Amino acid sequence: MCAGNMKTIETRAAMQADTQRAVGEGRCVVLVPTMGYLHEGHLSLIRLARTEANAHVVVSLFVNPTQFGPGEDFGRYPRNMDRDQRVCVEEKVDVLFCPAAEEMYASDHSVYLQEEKVSASLEGKHRPGHFSGVLTVVAKLFLAVQPTVAVFGQKDAQQLWLIRKMVRDLNFPVCIHAGPTVREPDGLALSSRNIYLEGGLREQAAGLSRALRHAVTLHGEGEKKSAVLRQAAIDSLQGFPDLQLDYIEIVDEETFAPVPLTHGRCRILIAARVGTTRLIDNMELVEGGGVHGATPDFFPTSCTCSGSQ
Numbered sequence: 001m002c003a004g005n006m007k008t009i010e011t012r013a014a015m016q017a018d019t020q021r022a023v024g025e026g027r028c029v030v031l032v033p034t035m036g037y038l039h040e041g042h043l044s045l046i047r048l049a050r051t052e053a054n055a056h057v058v059v060s061l062f063v064n065p066t067q068f069g070p071g072e073d074f075g076r077y078p079r080n081m082d083r084d085q086r087v088c089v090e091e092k093v094d095v096l097f098c099p100a101a102e103e104m105y106a107s108d109h110s111v112y113l114q115e116e117k118v119s120a121s122l123e124g125k126h127r128p129g130h131f132s133g134v135l136t137v138v139a140k141l142f143l144a145v146q147p148t149v150a151v152f153g154q155k156d157a158q159q160l161w162l163i164r165k166m167v168r169d170l171n172f173p174v175c176i177h178a179g180p181t182v183r184e185p186d187g188l189a190l191s192s193r194n195i196y197l198e199g200g201l202r203e204q205a206a207g208l209s210r211a212l213r214h215a216v217t218l219h220g221e222g223e224k225k226s227a228v229l230r231q232a233a234i235d236s237l238q239g240f241p242d243l244q245l246d247y248i249e250i251v252d253e254e255t256f257a258p259v260p261l262t263h264g265r266c267r268i269l270i271a272a273r274v275g276t277t278r279l280i281d282n283m284e285l286v287e288g289g290g291v292h293g294a295t296p297d298f299f300p301t302s303c304t305c306s307g308s309q
């Protein structure tokens, strides 16, 4: 199916054929995996993908059932295929890959990818099986699309770290690039789930990024103790009746292990329920204040597209 010059592809076979044709024409296939209900955060990744030399941009849109736990919001996760398709045409996406669940998973599928260290902590601790579902579907998308480059958001920092680790450990011939978190003017990180935030919840949700910002400022003033930084962030969340904290943690960017004292490159992460909506956010803690910019890839892989890292 074609809308403008954009193709909409629903099968793995057609997707692989399209990639082979594009590669034959000297294009660099750049994948932006999403679960749809696109917002400016996704669009920033699509625009980043487009900066690759000779980019052939593939956006995948797949609400992956295996990364949702029982009782999570898979059934009510926001979906709007028509709007997403229009947005992708406007962004000059080359291919929208939107397979049905049956195209991605056999009805009796029983093989999953499992990372054995970092995926049990933080998000993984609060969402058992989540990262196994994420890594499994990202690997499947890599096999279906066969991109040279794939672009992910720093918004999901632990996910980004685990995907880079998977690519390195399993020797996927894919180069991972990361885009910074796009925020609302009041600091709230854009998320498809923000649509759930009604009334006063929306304002309380902005408290998450304010709490992180508070810790970042304190860190910039010289505070290095994680316990002090975390407590300052927690204190700034007092008086938000509908906000229930899951965790605030400071990790080393390279190992993703919690650190008692900040050093080099660290990241502060937060997860909380605001009403019934679970939100996550994170910010980097830079030695001496300021911003480093791009998240470092501690597991770099070789990449054959010109202009790639």
Ligand code: AMP
Pocket: 033, 034, 035, 036, 040, 041, 042, 044, 045, 151, 152, 153, 154, 155, 156, 179, 180, 181, 182, 183, 189, 190, 191, 192
């Ligand atoms: P999702 O559709 O939520 O699975 O996200 C698809 C991709 O967009 C992931 O790589 C996310 O990290 C990224 N993403 C989500 N929200 C943002 C945001 N606010 N800014 C930048 N990237 C984002």
